[in-house]
Amino acid sequence: MNDTFTSNEIHGGTSTEVLKRSFLDNLSYRQAKFPAVATTYDHYMALAYTVRDRIMQHWLQSASTYYEQSVRSLCYLSAEFLLGPHLGNNLVNLGMESETRQAMLELGLDLDRLLAEEEEPGLGNGGLGRLAACYLDSLASLQIPAIGYGIRYEFGIFDQELKDGWQVERTDKWLRYGNPWEVARPEITFTVGFGGSVREQVDSAGNYQVEWVPDRHVMGMAYDTLIGGYGVPTANLLRLWQAQASESFDFQLFNVGDYQGAVLEKIASENISKVLYPNDEALQGKVLRLQQQYFFTSCALQDMIRIYLQRSSQLGNLHEKFTVQLNDTHPAIGVAELMRLLIDQHAMPWELAWEITRRTFAYTNHTLLPEALERWSVELLGRLLPRHLQIILEINRRHLEGVRKRYPGDEERASRLSLIEEQGSRAVRMAHLACVGSYSINGVAELHSRLLRDEVLRDFHDLTPEKFHNVTNGVTPRRFMLLANPRLSALITHAIGDGWIRDLDQLHRLEPLADDAAFRAEWRVVKRAVKEDLAEKVQQRTGISVDPESLFDVQVKRFHEYKRQHLNLLHILSLYFQIKDNPAADVTPRTFLFAGKAAPGYQMAKLIIKLINSVGEVVNGDSDVNGRLRVAFFPDFNVKNGQWIYPAADLSEQISTAGKEASGTGNMKLSMNGALTIGTLDGANIEIRDHVGPENFFCFGMTVEEVASLQAAGYDPGSLVRDNADLSRIMHRLSDGTFSRGDTELFRPLVENLQYHDPFFVLADFSSYVERQREVSAAFQDREVWTQKSILNVARMGHFSSDRSIRDYCREIWQIDAIQPNGFNSKFKP
Ligand code: NBY
Structure with missing residues (x-):
């Protein structure tokens, strides 16, 4: 091998020779292994370091450009980033996949086996966390200066196993064998206080001063992960905070001999970043959750101020250099924290601090479900963050003063707009704090934004209509098309060139090809091949064999009653009984594929998982069915498994009760891969x-x-059951033990809930759903027409790229421009 490479080549070059050299260096010097004893995991690690070095070059150039030009940056604050595996994505974004595959081959290694080694960082629950990850990809690809801030959970979302059809949770130990993608930054550490009291005093100069004296301090240490853009020499930072015990505090206890106390203190501190809460809708009142929120938000704001003060000596223009997007209300305590930092730590008067604060934050809402809107009891918040409670109450006093001036005598409105809920035990409404403390409020799809304006946040819309925006969600085509579906991507690129990868609207050029029989045939060959791949995975993971020729009917997402996986089940049962009535019936063969996790404490969602598996057992084993219907539950849905599933779907199930799903993003991933919805x-x-x-x-x-008027008129699901013979048989069979080995109690909670309450109108939509499903079955019989529709779905999905979402945010909300890194050393030209 040539050994005259420069350091830049070693860490930045992408020729096969250089890659082999870097890989072997990393195997020796970072992984400390010689080839004879190196495992596949060691090889994965060595390759990961090799790739990271190349992104690092991009980051150094980007960061120094941002620094020199003192650019305006976005800070995306999110309690979750559901990144998925890095290696494959980074190879794609750096455009070095084929050279790497070749380099590995020449070393006797198979790239796909190395890719399979990666443990994905599951630092999120579902859509909200994955959206944050898609946005990081688009921000870097669009060359927008940005930092993602979040929590480095030691344990991410649990791994799901199935035991006898039930979900069992296993701890996600993603850091067990180290994480080659992150860089620890012990020098970037901040102190975060909790508890204690607030002392108010007048200093010698007669100034009124407030001092918060916390009774506990926790340190937040930065871990950086580099996020490289696609086809550009830009990389941004994802900075995640890990909680550490503050040493000085340990020693105090140690010195007085309270060793156990010192250790307990350390454990309590470090618990803050220990585990991700596995609920995808708010869980009220857990003190550790509030600690997590304040912890990472405070670290992020302190870090922004640190960065700002590198170039400037006073904070008056902070909002010009940084804008902070709040990913839901999880970081909304930041409004009070920035006020505290400016007033208490940087001696700023309230008015100026407030001006800066409300021009810094922008708030995205992700849910309309009333039970999911975060509220923290005043008592708990005051105990954990007494100074922040004081600040929130003062923000509220001034806010309500303005409201009363504007709407004299309208006390009801004032109480609706208050940051404090007074009914029952007093609580801080975090969405209201976010609205008052932000210059922008947005929903994540047009309907959702409209419902926010007209219903959930109506009074705020009356008060400040100019703050309201819509930014419809998007997903990154790099991960969810190029990486997940290389076959389809190659076919598309062959047909229209590769411009679509950075400009998804170019997919429109596929439209005329929908009428081209030869292209449709190629499209079907691709679909067939990815369905075969998935069928093999399904067999491996579930033992169920599925026919790639059948219609792949896919519902993959978190389990929640509002998402109505049980409506899908009712349709399966209706087909099943149709076959039982007439085994010769002409049914379109279908594979029903489900995947998704249920929150561990959500009994009804877990029972629905059990029911899917129970129905699968009966249906799959019934000789009358004879393989025409298959029901499979793919365990442990995560980003990696999603990348297997999305490409292979024919039909995408997006069947939530109208008004309940803020946006959905799985709907986009599936349609972009040619599924019909x-x-x-x-x-x-x-x-x-x-x-x-x-x-x-x-x-x-x-x-x-229609949902609203049915609700208002008084909804009686029981009458629907009585009036529909199909439905009444299904409900009966669900409770007579048919699907529960004779146990008539097992599914009773589910059946009774539907019969007597049906809060998500499953039964009300049943007939309409089954009717539409009949049309689906008929349409699938004509493969030519189906393929045409599939191509048109992909051709018209350009709007749902997260690049478009980020452009919308930049233009309508953030007012941030792209920056080209200068002085770069890479294959990418600006
Ligand atoms: O955000 C989802 C919405 O349900 C979905 O419609 C939307 O497309 C997506 C992106 O905008 N919401 C979501 O995923 N929420 C959570 O995961 C979540 C997690 C934690 C908590 C609340 C919600 N929490 O309070 O702890």
Whole structure:
């Protein structure tokens, strides 16, 4: 091998020779292994370091450019970043996959085996966390200066196993064998206080001063992960905070001989970043959760101030250099924290601090479910963060003063707008704090933003209509098309060139090809191949064999009653009994594939998982069915498994109750990979249908307005059961032990909930759903027409790239421009 490489080449070059050299260096000097004893995992690590070095070059150039030009940057604050495996994505973004594959081959290694070694960072629950990860990809790809701030959970979302059809949770030990993608930054550490009291005093000069004296301090240490853009020499930072015990505090206890106390203190501190809460809708009142929120938000704000003060000596223009996007209310305590930092630590008067604060933050809401809006009891918040409670109450006093001036005598409105809920035990409404403390408020799909304006945040819309925006969610085509579906991507690139990868609207050029029989045939060859790949995975993971020729009917997402996986099940049962009545019936063969996790404490969601598996057992084993219906539950849905599943779907199930799914993003991933959607008029489904055309989308169910009027008129699900023979047989069989080995109690909670309450209108939408599903089955019989629709779905999905979402944010909210790194040393030209 040539050994005259420069250091830049060693860490930045992408020729096969250089890659082999770097890889072997890393195997020796970072992984400390010689080839004879190195495991596949060692090889993965050595390759990961090799790739990281190349992104590092991009980051150094980007960061120094941002520094020199003192650019305006975005800070994306999120309690979750559901990144998925890095290696494959980084190879794709750096455009070095084929050279790397070749280099590994020449060393006798198979790149795919190394890729399979990576333990994914599951630092999120679902859509909200994955959205943050897609946005990081788009920000870097669009060359927007940005930092993601979050928590380095030691244990991410649990791994899901199935035991006898039930979900079992296993601890996610993703850091067990080290994480080659992160850089520890012990020099970037901040102190975060908790508890204690607030002392107010007048100093010698007669100034009124407030001092918060916490009774506990925790340190937050930065761990940086580099996020490289696609096809550009830009990389940004994801900075995650890990909690550490503050040493000085340990020693105090140690010195007085309280060793156990010192250790307990250390454990309590470090618990803050220990584990991700596995709930995908708010869980009220857990003190550790509030500690997590304040912990990472405070570290992020202190870090921004540190960075700002590198170039400037006073903080008056902080909001010009940074804008902070709040990913839901999880970091909303930041409004009070920035006020505290400016007033208490930087001696700023309230008015100026408030001006800066409310021009710094922007708030994204991700849910309309009332039970999911965060509220913290005044008592708990005051105990943990007494100074912040004081600040929140003062913000509220001034806010309500303004409200009363504007609406004299309208006390009801004032109490609706208050940051404090007075009914029951007093609580801080975090969404209200975020609204008052932000210059922008946005929803994540048009319908959702409209419902925010007209209902959930109506009074705030009356007060400050100019703050309200919509930014419809998007997903990154790099991970969810190029990486997950290389076959389809190659076919598309062959047809229209590779411009679509950075400019997804170019997919429109596929439209004429929908009428080209030869192209449709190629499209089907690709679909067939990815379905075979998935069938093999399903066999491995579940033992169920599925026919790649059948319609792959896919519902993959978190389990929640509002997402209505049980509506899908009712359709399966209706087909099943149709076959039982007439085994010769002409049914379109279907594979029903489910995947997703349920929050560990959410009994009903867990029972629905059990029911899917129970129905699968009966249906899959029934000789009358004879393989025409298959039901499979793919365990442990995560980003990695999603990348297997999305490409292979024929039908995408997006069947939430209208008005409940803020946007949905799985709907986009599936449609972008050529699935047709059966969906309600909810969230982004509406926009997807508008874009792909109603003739290429199977729409069913009640609208938001129809749901509201049914609710108002008094909904009686029991009467629907009585009036529908199909439904009443299904409900009966669910409780007679047919699917529970004779146990008539097992599914009773589910059946009774539907019969007597049905809060998400499953039964009300049943007929419409089944009818639409009949059309799906018929449509699938004509593969030519189906393929045409599949191509048109992909061709018209450009709008749902997260690049478009980020451009919308930049233009309408953040006012941030792209920056080209200068002086770069890479294959990418500016
Ligand atoms: O955010 C999801 C919405 O349900 C989905 O419609 C939307 O597309 C997506 C992105 O905008 N929300 C979501 O995933 N929420 C959570 O994961 C979540 C996690 C934690 C908590 C609340 C919600 N929490 O309070 O702890």
